[in-house]
Amino acid sequence: MAERVQVREMDSGEGQRLLRIVRRGTGSVVTWRRAQMVLLSAQRMSVAKIAEVTRPRPG
Secondary structure (H helix, E strand, O other): OOOOOOOOOOOHHHHHHHHHHHHHOOOOHHHHHHHHHHHHHHOOOOHHHHHHHHOOOOO
């Protein structure tokens, strides 16, 4: 079984910058999606749940 992976603890400045990227929703979709994934991991969400939440929806 693979080892569990999570991001390191972020300082408040890093967290605020990621929140601005996610809330703004403009710019690169790749940057937006990565920021969202890092924030969810920092909240201790499992990789499986992050994949479920961030998976692009067909349609």
